[in-house]
Amino acid sequence: MALKRYVVGCFDDEEVLFPAVKKVRNAGYKIQDVYTPFPVHGLDHALGMRETSLHTAGFIYGILGTTTALAGMGWVFTKDWPMNIGGKPNFPLPAFIPIVFELTVLFAAVGMVMTFCYLCQLAPFVRKHHFHPRATDDLFVMAIECTDRTNVEDLKGFLQSAGAKEVSYQVAESGWWFGRYDVEPKLYREENPVIG
Amino acid sequence: MASISEQFEVSGKMKTWSMGLMGVGILAFIIGFITKGLSSDEHQQAIFWGTLLYNSIFFLLICNASMFFICVTTLAHGGWQVTFRRVPEAISAVVPIFGLIAIFILFFIVFGLNHGDHNLIYHWRIPGDDQIILKKTGFLNPPFFVIWTLLSIGLWSYLGMRMRKLSEESDQAEMNQEQGNKWIHRNTVIGSLFLVWFGLTVGSTTPWLWLMSIDTHWYSTMYSWYTFASSFVAGMALIALFIIYLKNRGYLEYTNDEHLHDIGKFMFAFSIFWTYLWFSQYMLIWYSNQPEETTYFQPRTKDGVWKGVYYLNLVINFLCPLLILMTKNSKRNYTVVAFMAVLIIFGHWMDFNQMVMASVSRDHVTFGWLDFGIAALFVGMMIFFVGKALSRVPLIPKNHPFLKESIIHHT
Numbered sequence: 001m002a003l004k005r006y007v008v009g010c011f012d013d014e015e016v017l018f019p020a021v022k023k024v025r026n027a028g029y030k031i032q033d034v035y036t037p038f039p040v041h042g043l044d045h046a047l048g049m050r051e052t053s054l055h056t057a058g059f060i061y062g063i064l065g066t067t068t069a070l071a072g073m074g075w076v077f078t079k080d081w082p083m084n085i086g087g088k089p090n091f092p093l094p095a096f097i098p099i100v101f102e103l104t105v106l107f108a109a110v111g112m113v114m115t116f117c118y119l120c121q122l123a124p125f126v127r128k129h130h131f132h133p134r135a136t137d138d139l140f141v142m143a144i145e146c147t148d149r150t151n152v153e154d155l156k157g158f159l160q161s162a163g164a165k166e167v168s169y170q171v172a173e174s175g176w177w178f179g180r181y182d183v184e185p186k187l188y189r190e191e192n193p194v195i196g
Numbered sequence: 197m198a199s200i201s202e203q204f205e206v207s208g209k210m211k212t213w214s215m216g217l218m219g220v221g222i223l224a225f226i227i228g229f230i231t232k233g234l235s236s237d238e239h240q241q242a243i244f245w246g247t248l249l250y251n252s253i254f255f256l257l258i259c260n261a262s263m264f265f266i267c268v269t270t271l272a273h274g275g276w277q278v279t280f281r282r283v284p285e286a287i288s289a290v291v292p293i294f295g296l297i298a299i300f301i302l303f304f305i306v307f308g309l310n311h312g313d314h315n316l317i318y319h320w321r322i323p324g325d326d327q328i329i330l331k332k333t334g335f336l337n338p339p340f341f342v343i344w345t346l347l348s349i350g351l352w353s354y355l356g357m358r359m360r361k362l363s364e365e366s367d368q369a370e371m372n373q374e375q376g377n378k379w380i381h382r383n384t385v386i387g388s389l390f391l392v393w394f395g396l397t398v399g400s401t402t403p404w405l406w407l408m409s410i411d412t413h414w415y416s417t418m419y420s421w422y423t424f425a426s427s428f429v430a431g432m433a434l435i436a437l438f439i440i441y442l443k444n445r446g447y448l449e450y451t452n453d454e455h456l457h458d459i460g461k462f463m464f465a466f467s468i469f470w471t472y473l474w475f476s477q478y479m480l481i482w483y484s485n486q487p488e489e490t491t492y493f494q495p496r497t498k499d500g501v502w503k504g505v506y507y508l509n510l511v512i513n514f515l516c517p518l519l520i521l522m523t524k525n526s527k528r529n530y531t532v533v534a535f536m537a538v539l540i541i542f543g544h545w546m547d548f549n550q551m552v553m554a555s556v557s558r559d560h561v562t563f564g565w566l567d568f569g570i571a572a573l574f575v576g577m578m579i580f581f582v583g584k585a586l587s588r589v590p591l592i593p594k595n596h597p598f599l600k601e602s603i604i605h606h607t
Contacts, residue, residue, distance in 0.1 A: 041606050059522070086483075094479045 004174040005146040006032065007155045008131045009164035010139045014040060016163035017140045021046045023162050024144065029155065032143040035135035054119070058112040065107025069100040127179040129172040139165075202447055202591040206583040214583065217576030224569020232566070242316040243553070243562050245309060247570050248301045249317065250552035253406055254430075254545055255574040256294040256349075257398065257423070261431025263288035263356040264394055267387035270359075273380075275601030276458060279450040281593055283438045285363055286585035287431075288356045293581055294574070295349035302345055302406060306338055317556055319412040328488070329412050336409050344405060348397040355390040362386065366595045376597035398424050410555040414492045418477040423551075425473050429466035429513075430544040432459060433537035438582065440534045447591055450603045453528040457607045460527030463540060467517035470544075474510065495558040502554040502561060509550060512543035545571060 011017045017034070021043070024031060031047060077083065078090045088095065117123060135141040142164075146152060156167045232244035262284035269277045277284075305317050315321035320336035323329035329336070362383055371379060403423035408415065416422075436459045442448045478497075481489045496506040516539055526532040546563075553562050593599065 055523075086485075088483075094475075094482050097475060097479065 002174055003171055005150075005152075006131065006170045006172060007144045007146060007150075007152060007159065008168045008170055009142045009144070009159035009162070010132055010134070010166040011142065011163060012139055012165050013163075014140065017142075018043075018046055020142070020159070020162040020164070024142070024159070027158065029144050029150075029158075030147070032145045035131060035141040035143070037135065037137055037139070040140075054112060054115060057115050058108045061111030062104045062108035064111075065104040066100055068107065069103035070096065073099065121176045125178050125180060126176045128176045129170075129174075131170065131172070132166075132168075202449065204442070204447055204583075204586045204591050206587050207445070210579060210583050214576045214580035217572045218580065219576075221569055221571075221573020221576055224566060225573060228566045228569065238311060238316055239557065239560075241309070242556050244566070245301070245305050246317060246552050246556035247562075247566050249305060249406075250548045251545075251567075251570045251574055252294065252298040252301050254427070254548040255578060256291065256298045257427035258431040258434055258541070258544075259287050259290045259294055259578070260352050260356075260394075260398065261428045262435060263291065263352065263359065263390060264398075264428065265431065265435065266359060267390045267394070270380075270383045270387040271391065273598075275598030276455065276605040278596045278598045278602035279592060279605075280435075280439050280448055280455060281363070281596070282586070282589060282591050283442065283448075284435050285360050286582050286588075287434060287438065287578075289360060289585035290578055290581045291349075291356055292353040293577070295353055299345060299349060303342065306341055318409055320409055332412070336405070336412065341405055344401065348393075348402050351393050352390075352397070355386055355393065358386045359383070359390065363593055363596075364589055366593055367590060370595050371597065380597060398427070407551055410552060411492050413488055416477050416481070416489075416492070418473055418480075422470070422473040422477060425466055425470040426513075426544045426547050429463060429470055430541045432462045432466065433540040435459060436463065436533055436537045437541075438586075440530050440537075442586075442591070443530065450592065453530075454605050454607050455602075456530065456533055457524070457527045458605075460521055460533050460536075463533075463536065464517055464521040464527070467513060467521070467540065471510070471514040474514075492555070495554045496550065500554075501559060502550055505546065505550045505561065505563060506554070509543060509547050512539060513547060516543075 009020070011020060017040075021031065021034065025048065034043060034047060036043065073096050074091055082090045085092075121128065131143050132139055132141045142159075144155065144159075146155070152169055156169070159167050228244050228247070232240040235241060235244075265277075266281065266284050266288070268274075306315070306321060309316040310322060313322060313324060318336075319326075320329050320332060321338065323333060362379070366379060398420070400420045403420040404415075407423065408419045436456070439448060439451060439456070439459070443451065478493070481493060494500055496502045500506075517536060520532065521527055521536055526536075549563065549567060556562075596602075
C-alpha cells in the first residue's frame, strides 16, 4: 500500500458537478473517483468509466447454479440412490425445474453480491480513506490524483474556478487496511486546510 | 412546448402492404371456405372454423393488451410512456372492429356448427348425457356465452373509447395544474374500471369460455393467466413494432432508445412470466397425472402429433427472448428489438394456434397455408385500421401533464 497525493474538490450541486467533471477531464487531470451521497444518473458516462462486467459475472454464476442443480440431483437420483417416487422416471426433469430455478437465482444473487463486495473492497473491518465525511450527506466529492508534474496550487485554483465550494490537498492511503472506525476516530477529527 | 405537433400520414407503401395482405387473406379465406368450410368432411369444417377462431381471438386480445398497458401505466402514475402513448391508443382503436369479427365467428360456431348430436368445436353446446359436461352447464351454456361475450367485447370497446376520448380532449387547450390533476383523475377512474373488467374477463372467465371450453372435460385455473401473458407480451411487441416503424418514418421525435429499453424490458419480463405459467400448468398436471387433466397434453407432448409445434413454441417464446433480450444493449438496439418483436408475435400466434387447433384436431397437425392466409388477413386489417387511427390525431399528446417526464426519461 502506498501513500498518494490527492487534490479534493467538493461540490454541492449536480448541475455544477457535471460541467466540472468535463472540464477537469478535458484539462487532462486524472479523476480517481467522485463520491456522491446518492446514485447520480449518467455520472459514470461523464467520468468515462468502462461498463461494469458484473452482469456477465452474474450470468456465469447463474449457469453455474443451473449445472450444479442438474448435475447434483441427476447424480443422486440416477447413480447414487435411485428411488421410485410416484412411478416417475429417475430423472424427472419437470420436478427438478423449480429447484434448478432456485439454485440459479441463488448462485447468481450471492455470487454477484460477493463479486460486488470484492470489486469495491467491502468487508467487515476493511477501512478506506474518506476524502470528506460529508460525501455521505450532501456533498459531491471529487478526488484527483496528483502526479509528479501536477502543480497543486494550480489545480486547486482550477477546481475553484470550476465551481468547487471546498478544495483541499490530502495525502492518503490509496488502498484499504484493517481497522475499526470506532477505535480509530482520527478520520473525523482530521482538519483539512480549506481555501476560499 | 406548445409548438409540438406531429401529424402522421399513411404512406402509399403502408396502404399497399395492408391492401396486399388483406387481399391475400381474403383469397385464403375464400379458398379455405370452399375447400374446407363447405366440405362434407366435418373435420375439415372444424379446422376452417378453428383457424378463424384462434386468429380472431389472438388479434383481438393483442390489440386489447394495448389498452391494458395504457390503463396500467395511468393507474401507476407512470410518465415514461407519454411520448408514444398515442401508438397503443391507436392500436386499441381496432378492438371494436376485431371484436365484431370475433363475435360473429364465436356465435356462428356456437349456433351454426351443430351437426346432429354434436357441435364441431364446442362439445358443451350439446352435452347429451355426458355427466361431466352436464355439471358444467351452469357456466357453459349458450345464453351465458352470448351475454358474456357481448359484455366483454362491448365494455373493452366502450371503456377504451372513453380513454381515447379523454386523451384527445387534452389536445384542445393547455391545462394548468388544477385542470391537469382533474384530468389525470378522470383518466384514473376510467382506467381502473377498465382494469377491473379486464381482470374479470381476460384475467379469468373469457379465455375459459372461448378457448378452454374446446376441451370441455379439461380445466386449468392457470389457463386465463397463460392466455393473458401470451397476449400481453405479444401486445408489447406490437407496440414496439409500430414505434420502430414510426421512428423509421421520422416521427416520434421524443421517443428514443430509453423508451425502447423499457418496452424491451416488458417483452423480456413477460416472456419469462409466460414461461412460468406454461411450466406451472404443465408441471402440476404432469405430477398428479390425473386422466381428466392430462387429456390436454396428450396431443401436445410425448407421443402426440403436436409435439413439434408445442416445443418449438417454448424455444421461440422463452429461449430466444431470454438469451437475446437479456443484455442492455440488445434492448436499446432498434434492429434487435424489431426482430424480437416479430419473433414474439409469431411465437404467441403459434401458441394460440396450438391452444385451439391441437384440441380441434387431435390427430393431425393442421399448421399450413390457411393459418398464414387468415393471419395475413388480420395483419392487413390491423395495419390499415391502426394507420387510420394514427393519422386521426397528433402523435404526441402535447398537453399531457407528464409529457416532460417522458421526454427526459432516463432508464
